Amino acid sequence: MDITGSAALVTGAASGLGAATAAALAARGATVYGLDLPKAVEAAGEQPDGVTLLAADVTAEEPVRAALARIDADGHRLRLAVNCAGIAPSARILGRKGPHDLALFQAVLNVNLLGTFNVMRLAAESIARHEPDGHGQRGVIVNTASIAAFEGQVGQIAYAASKAGVAGMTITAARDLAQYGIRVVTIAPGIVDTPMMAGFGDEVRAGLAAGVTFPQRLAEPTEYARLVTMVTEHDYLNGETIRMDGALRMAAR
Template identity: 85%
Template sequence: MDIAGSAALVTGAASGLGAATAAALADRGARVYGLDLPKAVAEAGPRPDGITLLGADVTEEAAVREALARIEADGAPLRLAVNCAGIAPSARILGRKGPHDLELFRTVLNVNLLGTFNVMRLAAESMARHEPDDEGRRGVVVNTASVAAFEGQVGQIAYAASKAGVAGMTITAARDLARHGIRVVTIAPGIVDTPMMAGFTEEVRASLAATVTYPQRLAAPGEYARLVTMIVEHDYLNGETIRMDGALRMSAR
């Protein structure tokens, strides 16, 4: 499917994977609309040409519908939705202060899993309203899981559960949306050098890089973005979760 001339919706677009993806799609001629929390949008500052940041909480139906209405009003057909928004707090099921906080678990699932589903379903509704191209294609949804979906480490119970849910939705979503000409693919990154890593020391970052089989380094956000563009342009990729992890298999700690 062609990227140029289409509208693309990218969540978590103020930084990290989302920002890199928004930039890559804009470079390829897409009209990109990035969603992020209003505070993150305000702090992000001006974006490059072709990228419009909109303040919205991905867990709220009204906010996402408002963003999609803005895209519709601007005229370019929505063909691509990329879900990058997510959070990754750490807590054990039973820690020194007692059992895992139930509200924290609920919040992680709400943002990572429900937020992904909310954007996917509403973006698909918008895509389905547009005329298909000559081969019946209307759009692509790319979701973001994590290798933690398969090998969650100590303290990642909420994060692992939420990302396993994203991976688990993939084939069913692809089957549900096939009749509308919409593909669904999930990326499961390993350790990526995003702003979430900024708080770690160089020693910790080096030790994390050493756990990767090859290449023995952290992934760059731009590598995730390139995989998104490849998925969009490769029409036979559908219903699959693709690991982008340098053959990393996470240890327990």
């Protein structure tokens, strides 16, 4: 699919993977609408040309529908949706203060899994309304899992469950949406140098980088963004979860 001239919806676009993806797509000629929570949008500052940030909670139907309606009202045709919004609190099933907080587990699944599904279903509805290209393709949806979906560490029970759910949806989503000419691919990053990582000291970050097989460093958000552009343009990639982790296999802790 040609990125140039397409409209794209990117969640979690105020920072990290989402911001890098929005900028990369805009640089390739897409008109990008980024979604994030109101406080994140307010703090994001000036955006690259071609990127418009909209305040929306991905777990709610109406704000996402409103964003999609904005794309239509602006005269654009949605062809690409990228789900980057997510949270990653840490807690063990049973810790010193007792069992894992149920509300916290629900919150992680709500943002990471339900939020991804919510945007995917509504974006698919919007994409399906447009005419296909010469190969019968109408668009692409890229979701974000994590290698924690396969090798969750101590304290990652909620995060691992949510990301395993995202990975698990991939082939079914691809099959469900094939009749509409919509491909679905999931990216499972390893350890990426996002603002979430900024709170860790240099020693911790160096230790994390040392565990990567090669290249022995943290991934850059721009590398995730480049993979999104490759997936978008590679029409035979569908129904797959792609690890982007430098051959990292996570240890228990």
